[in-house]
Amino acid sequence: MKAQAATDTDRYRDAIQRIKQRLGDRLSTASAVCEKYGKDESFHPSLPPDAVATVHTTEEVAEVVAICAQHHTPVIAYGTGTALEGQVGALNGGVCINLAAMNEVLRVNAEDLDVVVQPGVTRKQLNTYLRDTGLFFPIDPGADASLGGMTATRASGTNAVRYGTMRENVLALTVVLADGRVIRTSKRARKSAAGYDLTRLFVGSEGTLGVITEITLRLYGIPEAMSSAVCSFPTLDDAVNCVILTIQMGIPVARIELLDDVQLDAINRYSGTDFPVAPTLFLEFHGSTASVREQAETVQSIAHDHSGGDFSWTTDPEQRNKMWQARHDAAYACKALRPDGQIWATDVCVPISQLAECISETKRDIDASQLVAPIVGHVGDGNFHLVLLVDHDDPDELQRAQALHERMVMRALSMDGTCTGEHGIGYGKLDFLQAEHGEAVNVMRSIKLALDPHNIMNPGKIVRV
Amino acid sequence: MKAQAATDTDRYRDAIQRIKQRLGDRLSTASAVCEKYGKDESFHPSLPPDAVATVHTTEEVAEVVAICAQHHTPVIAYGTGTALEGQVGALNGGVCINLAAMNEVLRVNAEDLDVVVQPGVTRKQLNTYLRDTGLFFPIDPGADASLGGMTATRASGTNAVRYGTMRENVLALTVVLADGRVIRTSKRARKSAAGYDLTRLFVGSEGTLGVITEITLRLYGIPEAMSSAVCSFPTLDDAVNCVILTIQMGIPVARIELLDDVQLDAINRYSGTDFPVAPTLFLEFHGSTASVREQAETVQSIAHDHSGGDFSWTTDPEQRNKMWQARHDAAYACKALRPDGQIWATDVCVPISQLAECISETKRDIDASQLVAPIVGHVGDGNFHLVLLVDHDDPDELQRAQALHERMVMRALSMDGTCTGEHGIGYGKLDFLQAEHGEAVNVMRSIKLALDPHNIMNPGKIVRV
Numbered sequence: 009m010k011a012q013a014a015t016d017t018d019r020y021r022d023a024i025q026r027i028k029q030r031l032g033d034r035l036s037t038a039s040a041v042c043e044k045y046g047k048d049e050s051f052h053p054s055l056p057p058d059a060v061a062t063v064h065t066t067e068e069v070a071e072v073v074a075i076c077a078q079h080h081t082p083v084i085a086y087g088t089g090t091a092l093e094g095q096v097g098a099l100n101g102g103v104c105i106n107l108a109a110m111n112e113v114l115r116v117n118a119e120d121l122d123v124v125v126q127p128g129v130t131r132k133q134l135n136t137y138l139r140d141t142g143l144f145f146p147i148d149p150g151a152d153a154s155l156g157g158m159t160a161t162r163a164s165g166t167n168a169v170r171y172g173t174m175r176e177n178v179l180a181l182t183v184v185l186a187d188g189r190v191i192r193t194s195k196r197a198r199k200s201a202a203g204y205d206l207t208r209l210f211v212g213s214e215g216t217l218g219v220i221t222e223i224t225l226r227l228y229g230i231p232e233a234m235s236s237a238v239c240s241f242p243t244l245d246d247a248v249n250c251v252i253l254t255i256q257m258g259i260p261v262a263r264i265e266l267l268d269d270v271q272l273d274a275i276n277r278y279s280g281t282d283f284p285v286a287p288t289l290f291l292e293f294h295g296s297t298a299s300v301r302e303q304a305e306t307v308q309s310i311a312h313d314h315s316g317g318d319f320s321w322t323t324d325p326e327q328r329n330k331m332w333q334a335r336h337d338a339a340y341a342c343k344a345l346r347p348d349g350q351i352w353a354t355d356v357c358v359p360i361s362q363l364a365e366c367i368s369e370t371k372r373d374i375d376a377s378q379l380v381a382p383i384v385g386h387v388g389d390g391n392f393h394l395v396l397l398v399d400h401d402d403p404d405e406l407q408r409a410q411a412l413h414e415r416m417v418m419r420a421l422s423m424d425g426t427c428t429g430e431h432g433i434g435y436g437k438l439d440f441l442q443a444e445h446g447e448a449v450n451v452m453r454s455i456k457l458a459l460d461p462h463n464i465m466n467p468g469k470i471v472r473v
Numbered sequence: 474m475k476a477q478a479a480t481d482t483d484r485y486r487d488a489i490q491r492i493k494q495r496l497g498d499r500l501s502t503a504s505a506v507c508e509k510y511g512k513d514e515s516f517h518p519s520l521p522p523d524a525v526a527t528v529h530t531t532e533e534v535a536e537v538v539a540i541c542a543q544h545h546t547p548v549i550a551y552g553t554g555t556a557l558e559g560q561v562g563a564l565n566g567g568v569c570i571n572l573a574a575m576n577e578v579l580r581v582n583a584e585d586l587d588v589v590v591q592p593g594v595t596r597k598q599l600n601t602y603l604r605d606t607g608l609f610f611p612i613d614p615g616a617d618a619s620l621g622g623m624t625a626t627r628a629s630g631t632n633a634v635r636y637g638t639m640r641e642n643v644l645a646l647t648v649v650l651a652d653g654r655v656i657r658t659s660k661r662a663r664k665s666a667a668g669y670d671l672t673r674l675f676v677g678s679e680g681t682l683g684v685i686t687e688i689t690l691r692l693y694g695i696p697e698a699m700s701s702a703v704c705s706f707p708t709l710d711d712a713v714n715c716v717i718l719t720i721q722m723g724i725p726v727a728r729i730e731l732l733d734d735v736q737l738d739a740i741n742r743y744s745g746t747d748f749p750v751a752p753t754l755f756l757e758f759h760g761s762t763a764s765v766r767e768q769a770e771t772v773q774s775i776a777h778d779h780s781g782g783d784f785s786w787t788t789d790p791e792q793r794n795k796m797w798q799a800r801h802d803a804a805y806a807c808k809a810l811r812p813d814g815q816i817w818a819t820d821v822c823v824p825i826s827q828l829a830e831c832i833s834e835t836k837r838d839i840d841a842s843q844l845v846a847p848i849v850g851h852v853g854d855g856n857f858h859l860v861l862l863v864d865h866d867d868p869d870e871l872q873r874a875q876a877l878h879e880r881m882v883m884r885a886l887s888m889d890g891t892c893t894g895e896h897g898i899g900y901g902k903l904d905f906l907q908a909e910h911g912e913a914v915n916v917m918r919s920i921k922l923a924l925d926p927h928n929i930m931n932p933g934k935i936v937r938v
Binding site: 117119120121122161162163164168172173175176185189190191192193194195196197198199200201202203204205206208209211212213217228229252255256257258296298299302357358359360361389390391420421424425426427428429430431432433437440441444445446447448449450451452454455456457458459470471 | 582584585637638641655656660665666667669670671674676682717720722723761823825855856885886891893902913916919922923936
């Protein structure tokens with residue numbers, strides 16, 4: 009083992025030297041830098057790479073990866089570090105490719121409702137850029153993540169119930185493969201039956217099959233009318249059942265977010281808001297003025313049937329942004345509830361018919377576990393989050409949290425749901441992926457080995473090799 | 474070569490004998506049967522398999538594939554034989570697995586808006602089954618194809634502009650792999666970030682990676698209101714530009730189909746209709762009564778701006794069905810134009826901004842080529858068909874048709890479009906797939922070899938091994 013370790017170190021050192029010759033100051037081995045780039049926003053500790061290479065072009069990425077391939081050195085792509093399952097941790101060391109400086113919007117094809125971006129462009133940056141075009145990019149995971157990272161983790165968020173996830177909104181990718189070859193996965197046509205769907209294979213592959221260096225995304229016209237509303241319910245069940253009926257009736261809500269009483273309380277404290285502390289839905293409607301009115305009336309009537317209060321409306325953009333910012337800050341609000349600020353954010357997603365039962369059983373389990381764990385979620389998709397407030401230095405509390413977490417995931421799987429709706433696998437959910445997919449994980453492994461035979465692309469994530 | 478051929482024959486014979494022991498009368502080697510199962514609806518000649526195995530269960534498929542794997546014998550899955558690029562032809566002989574008898578709707582999850590079906594269920598059969606549930610399955614490639622075949626070719630059709638293609642509407646698959654292992658690609662949750670997107674990998678793989686034996690599909694509530702309209706235009710350009718603006722404005726039309734004058738004339742003759750012989754749009758609007766009215770008014774006003782006539786409306790279901798049946802019979806109407814009834818139906822798909830230019834250049838090229846080739850298409854997606862009426866026994870005519878076809882595909886590729894929007898690659902478009910994807914075809918080949926190392930699954934389709 010020691011000889012092998014020495015060999016690894018030698019190989020990595022040779023690779024890093026060659027990259028240094030190529031990139032100069034843009035290659036850093038400073039420990040503070042490596043520490044930062046080995047850490048995401050989760051509780052997972054930093055697993056620093058041996059070097060961080062800041063790249064400017066697809067060609068540079070291809071060169072760096074080709075060098076790493078020759079020296080069997082791991083490659084980890086990095087966008088904004090907002091992942092939640094340890095995706096950027098350098099489990100085996102190696103070279104982090106920092107894509108943050110590849111942050112140009114390359115081409116807006118307004119007539120085709122699409123845009124080509126570099127992977128370091130963040131979602132807010134893109135929408136600022138688009139401001140004068142009448143178009144927007146809806147996918148919104150909360151954090152101002154890079155579009156490369158969002159593609160790599162198949163991100164979604166509050167708007168997915170209406171606009172889909174990254175799966176539905178990526179049209180084409182440029183990808184650097186594990187040996188440095190560069191491919192484009194698709195043309196810009198809206199649909200194609202030409203061969204295997206490589207675009208969808210790389211969306212959600214978390215950097216384990218290649219490094220994404222260019223992304224073509226779908227855009228949407230900014231709706232004529234947008235209205236947001238808040239509605240409180242006496243019980244969590246009532247709120248969830250209102251969501252289920254809304255979805256089953258096919259109302260095209262743009263957002264329908266659930267927050268439980270604990271989460272509302274945390275938000276009020278953190279964001280200085282005064283929402284009633286009760287199970288609550290945050291809603292948004294997009295469309296023509298008439299269609300927004302019609303949708304809102306229907307959902308208000310469903311809410312009344314489930315003992316919901318009157319909608320509290322926000323139509324002016326500033327108020328709407330404030331309300332959604334409070335929603336997006338939910339995780340930070342949870343963090344602020346604990347003096348040490350440690351949270352463990354996790355998510356599952358179930359068929360909508362199972363949502364009420366899955367959430368209410370989980371809520372009972374939280375109470376029985378004597379833990380603080382707000383529930384918040386993109387419930388229109390059947391997707392919800394548990395934000396576990398855990399002191400990772402308290403073994404008993406940690407053990408209770410792990411047990412609660414495992415029961416929640418296994419509950420979702422038993423309801424034909426998935427172990428993660430949007431956070432991905434990283435290395436935090438490897439065992440749950442196995443529980444969910446069984447033999448299909450071996451198919452994923454075959455694909456991984458076919459495209460990355462030396463296991464250098466973000467090794468240890470999604471599949472064990 | 475001869476020794477090799479003999480070996481193939483021996484291996485195939487051994488495999489067929491073992492399958493015969495297992496299936497009895499459900500394994501046929503009769504030449505008339507084999508002839509039928511080696512042929513799709515295209516001009517491609519029948520390439521008969523050595524045997525046709527009619528299966529009843531996933532387990533039987535797994536057994537047949539395992540036997541074929543042991544004897545390195547090709548396996549070709551067959552649904553209804555409505556493919557258009559030679560997908561069911563047994564290029565290297567082998568065993569055809571006929572899935573037509575696996576035609577049960579297994580479970581309607583009305584609350585989750587999904588359904589689980591066997592692959593032999595056809596789209597019309599499914600919608601008949603769903604009749605009393607208030608739900609429907611929209612994807613509609615014209616032919617009453619099997620849902621297994623539609624999944625395997627990533628089919629779409631007239632409704633895709635609103636509801637997406639099979640890519641967006643398959644939630645999960647059960648697949649028998651090349652060695653007989655059985656996997657399920659996904660749970661039933663609407664979204665997931667759990668590992669590689671195997672569902673999307675098998676959708677569109679044309680039987681080259683495995684045999685699909687169970688499909689979970691999305692369903693939709695039947696809209697409150699549905700209205701269809703027909704609108705004629707003085708020129709093809711006017712009609713196409715009306716479509717482009719409709720799409721760019723984000724109007725959620727359910728169907729927006731283009732038919733040129735030649736196609737309209739063929740339809741009138743075949744279906745006994747009396748549509749004006751001119752470039753024409755067939756439209757359909759779905760939604761609430763108010764929303765349908767609003768959409769229709771907007772599109773009518775766009776049509777007027779492009780010199781379109783008044784909408785001729787059909788709201789009663791029987792009239793609507795008649796109109797859409799005429800549209801679906803377009804290919805048969807084209808066939809009827811020729812005494813020998815031979816057609817060559819092909820399709821491309823381009824970004825919507827390129828559609829007018831691509832269609833008008835193609836139209837000019839048809840005229841210059843002195844061929845009869847109606848244009849018809851799902852133009853809301855940028856997708857259109859050319860139905861070449863060609864006497865395949867006339868070398869000069871065939872050569873002109875091939876040249877026209879190649880120019881059309883290369884024109885679409887040069888506009889960042891795809892060589893097929895919905896018909897797939899089969900073996901008819903192998904070279905165009907290469908022209909479209911370049912190096913990415915090698916990635917497809919790597920995946921193919923990883924999942925099917927002996928190249929027994931529908932060999933010779935999509936990628937050459």
